[in-house]
Amino acid sequence: MPSATHVASKSIISARSVDDARPLKVIVIGAGISGILAAIRLPRKLKNLDLVVYDKNEEVGGTWFENRYPGCACDIPAHCYQLSFESNPAWSSFYAKAPEILEYWKRVADKYGVRKYMKLSHKAMQARWDENTSKWVVTLQNLTNGEVFEDSADALFTGIGVLNDWKWPSIPGLNDFKGKLLHSAQWDESYDYKGSNVAVIGAGSSGIQIVPTLQPDVKRLDHYVRGRTWIATTIAADEVKKRNDTASNFDFTKDEIDAWLKDPTLYLSYRKKLEAELQSGHIITMKGSEAQKEARAFFTQLMRDRLAKKPQVAEHMIPDFPPLCKRLTPGPGYLEALTKDNVDVVPTAIERITATGIETTDGKHREVDAIVCATGFDTSFQGRFPIYGIGGVKLADRWKSRVDTYLSMMVDGFPNFFMSLGPNSGVGGGNLLMLIERMAEYTAQTLYKVQTENILTVQPTYKATKNFTDYCDAYFAGTVFSEECSSWYKGGTGKNGRVVAIWPGSSLHAIRALERPRGEDFQYTYVDDNEFGWIGDGWSTLDRLDDADRTYYLDNQQMIHQPLEERTEMKGLVGDLARTALSEENGKNGE
Helix, strand or coil: CCCCCCCCCCCCCCCCCCCCCCCEEEEEECCCCCHHHHHHHHHHCCEEEEEEEEEECCCCCHHHHHHCCCCCCCCHHHHHCCCCCCCCCCEEEEEEEEHHHHHHHHHHHCCCCCCHEEEEEEEEEEEEEEEECCEEEEEEEEEECCCCCEEECEEECCCCCCCCCECCCCCCCCCCCEEEEECCCCCCCCCCCCCEEEECCCCCCCHHHHHHHHHCCCEEEEECCCCCECCCCCCCCHHHHHCCCCCCCEEEHHHHHHHHHHCHHHHHHHHHHHHHHHHHCHHHHHHHCCCHHHHHHHHHHHHHCCCCCCHHHHHHCCCCCCCCCCEECCCCCHHHHHHHEEEECCCCCEEEEEECCECCCCCCCCCCEEEEECECCCCCCCCCCCCECCHHHHHHHHHHHHHCEEECCCCCCCCEEEEEECCECCCCCHHHHHHHHHHHHHHHHHHHHHHHHEEEEEEEEEHHHHHHHHHHHHHHHCCCCCCCCCCCCHCCCCCCCCCCEEECCCCCHHHHHHHCCHHHHEEEEECCCCCCCCCCCCCCHHHHCCCCCCCCCCCCCCCCCCCHCCCCCHHHHHHHHCCCCCCCHHHHHHH
């Protein structure tokens, strides 16, 4: 091996090759979709990586492992709810059920071999930035044996989601009930509800799925609905109506699945058709737009038509705020279930819960065998495990006055810290999974710069964080999301609170914005306090390895006698340049 360049103390020459990748350890919290994607992307981008993924559950899958209530499904078409690079042509139905979705993510985890990074049944207790070592120190508990221990890393990535910290509703007497008490996020699968009198509290996404599933099998169902909500038509409604006049769900035929399995091009065409519709509704979110007015009129008539047997329910359910102010759901079969004879919609507020049932503020008492609380989650960004940054600042305390982030992923004062599905990262329309992919890739790109450019820490500047947060407020002021309504988009801050849960723009806008990090929005510290240390000591790692390929840059060689259109597939920078040349050549020929 050749000798190294002499480096004097405090020299501008750093003792490293220009292309060295210093060892990095990354801790990921969460083995749901975000954690799986991080475990796929980070090892492919980073060398010398020590990666560990902790999750409190005993299996991967996150929300799709945890939620097991009757009717649990994705209200986005299955062919849109999958990775951009891993298509499943064999989804059994248009809207896939939770077990099938969980199986998809388990297959992805197995295919990419990411389980080797995962330590399941490990719960994060707290994370603290150590300024002396420039490391994240994470306190964890092994839920199998109760052991509490610490692990440390150069970077911390959280992928725990916003709809993760479930809670019981604050209703007097809840614990006095002697029947079966259930929560949508902690369902007891051993409970047999058939033939029972059941109350379902809440008409959010979970309640909307639970009601039509229980209705055919229960004796009576009391559905307590205080708020109003828009029930939309299904995405790609024409596709659904071809199979089912009730505009609900349908199963794909064996012939369809077989055809897609045999012909990926045919399948991609179908997937892109659905995806295009999913990505085409952004204009509806604009306050006062003609598209918003048309959508409101359409959804109003749709709900009235589907509730025609019980028009009084329509009067209570149809909101006085615009569609998309709160999350819009297609709710397959929900409105139809409300019109059934064994279902009573109760709009009156609950006074208390008794040992045998529910009493409302009008004095009426309804006895039931079971109460289902489909009352949601803590969406305040306050209920997670504590995270302490520079100076011991607790992130949740900082966010009590104003939730702020840089591009939903980072916060100044918290070095080498990344979030997937943090504040302002959800979508009011479009495809959330594409954003999660981008967040994992964005993190990988940022850490690649850290690893290869002699950087010790990276964090967004205060100005960049403030600019993005101010931008969010300014943007949402022109959208229906800021209208007066109770929505988890506002993080539990009331009907007129700040919008803190969703991205300030379309999902396509987010995909573009997160394509690559902007170096000018960050501040750095350096491994040896040498901000020019990235250039190293005049050597490449290839100079130091006897068996290295020192002519790697010739691997994409093209032949001058071959026309561009006849050349084989070209990759990387050479390919980009060749494609540009071909485009220019074709343009000249067309003049």
